Amino acid sequence: xxxxxxxxxxxxxxxxxxxxxxxxxxxxxxxxxxxxxxxxxxxxxxxxxxxxxxxxxxxxxxxxxxxxxxxxxxxxxxxxxxxxxxxxxxxxxxxxx
Numbered sequence: 001x002x003x004x005x006x007x008x009x010x011x012x013x014x015x016x017x018x019x020x021x022x023x024x025x026x027x028x029x030x031x032x033x034x035x036x037x038x039x040x041x042x043x044x045x046x047x048x049x050x051x052x053x054x055x056x057x058x059x060x061x062x063x064x065x066x067x068x069x070x071x072x073x074x075x076x077x078x079x080x081x082x083x084x085x086x087x088x089x090x091x092x093x094x095x096x097x
Contacts, residue, residue: 032068032087044082067091
């Protein structure tokens with residue numbers, strides 16, 4: 001599945017001082033390795049994403065569901081997209097009870 005502007009990342013916490021990172025969340029059936037491809041989030045700058053912002057990505061069809069954290073590494077001057085760093089797993093697991 002490719003990125004769709006009808007399912008954009010959502011801003012959770014904005015940078016109140018303009019220097020600390022914002023925090024975003026994004027849910028998709030795409031894997032973290034697909035989401036962190038350069039330009040995957042094609043409208044990131046239009047949404048207000050900045051270099052250094054953090055993005056929690058939830059792979060909703062993984063079993064169990066996997067949540068990874070990424071950082072906005074760069075902004076594209078050409079097409080307004082963003083490039084995310086490779087993700088680190090935050091949460092995964094099963095509920096066995």
